Amino acid sequence: MVASISNLGRSGLYDWVIQRITAVILAVYTLFLLGFLIAHPDLQYSDWQELFACTPMKIASLLALVSLCAHGWVGMWTIATDYLKSTGIRFLFLLVVAAFVFVYLVWGIDILWGA
Amino acid sequence: MLVSIYRYNPEKDEAPTMQDYEIEMPAGKDLMVLDVLNLVKERDSSVSYRRSCREGVCGSDGMNINGKNGLACITPVSEATKGKNDKLILRPLPGMPVIRDLVIDMGLFYKQYESIKPYLDNNTPAPAIERLQSPEDRAKLDGLYECILCACCSTSCPSFWWNPDKFVGPAGLLQAYRFLADTRDTSTDERLANLDDPFSVFRCRGIMNCVNVCPKGLNPTRAIGHIRGMLLQREI
Secondary structure (H helix, E strand, O other): OOOOOOOOOOHHHHHHHHHHHHHHHHHHHHHHHHHHHHHHOOOOOOHHHHHHHHHHHHHHEEEHHHHHHHHHHHHHHHHHEEEOHHHHHHHHHHHHHHHHHHHHHHHHHHHOOOO | OOEEEEEOOOOOOOOOOEEEOOOOOOOOOEEEHHHHHHHHHOOOOOOOOOOOOOOOOOOOOOEEEEEEEHHHOEEEEEHHOOOOEEEEEEEOOOOOOOOEEOOEOHHHHHHHHHHHOOOOOOOOOOEEEOOOOHHHHHHHOOOOOOOOOOOHHHHHHHHHOOOOOOOOHHHHHHHHHHHHHHOOEEEEHHHHHOOOOOOOOOOOOOHHHHHOOOOOOHHHHHHHHHHHHHHHHHHO
């Protein structure tokens, strides 16, 4: 048993499950967006705004955003613990990643639900 | 045939070097890589490598043969040099400390093997005879018990290269599942609890290098998948 305090889900299994579920959510969301783009060859700004203005799409986008943040953190944490052997550099790297994830999350919510 | 061998004596050499030997191959015979090494050894007795049974049972002569890990004693030269300009390049198994030439320090590999408690644990009173299994239960161990611990798989695994102190590695995990799958073992819960961290099992990214190199044709990736399944079932 290897102890770790910085992974997302407190255990390897949680991280593993989180990464797989969020991957499915992101895949479905991406495929839907691709489908929407293909179905609307003459896409106008108003169509795009209308799509993102409806509540189900806002919920789906928020879900995708949260999934992206969780997925990104698990992935970056794995990369950091593989390749960054100096504890100081790894801590700094993870701090920067955490800051980015937080900023993108708040910024994304603001874009989706803000005035 | 040109044989290029990794030479390193940490007590004398500053850095490892590759040394070339031109070996006369007997006509009409397809030697094993170990036979070629023995011919080199006749010429230069300072070349060091491990060997014992010379028939793929003891797992001593695991090495990197033309870029792929394998057992020298059961790898024919023709197979190793296929499409490689008839040159044999021998290096130690990657990612482990080199003691000398092709001999590596297997300490961490054995430490990880030890960590999964590779023995039957049964807390019920011992019967007068052996603990018997049905043929079906015994069949669950096929493809698991055959591992000879040659370390070809673990030393071809990047996850093991980066975290040999934390990731159990394919060989250890194959054995972990061998005891998880054994109906005579009563420590399943403790065994699973010991593996449920971000490194021991879950550092496997499923790239299947282990399956690609296993000289016994075993499938550690599948065993790791079974362990993950058991961990998931335990939590849901």
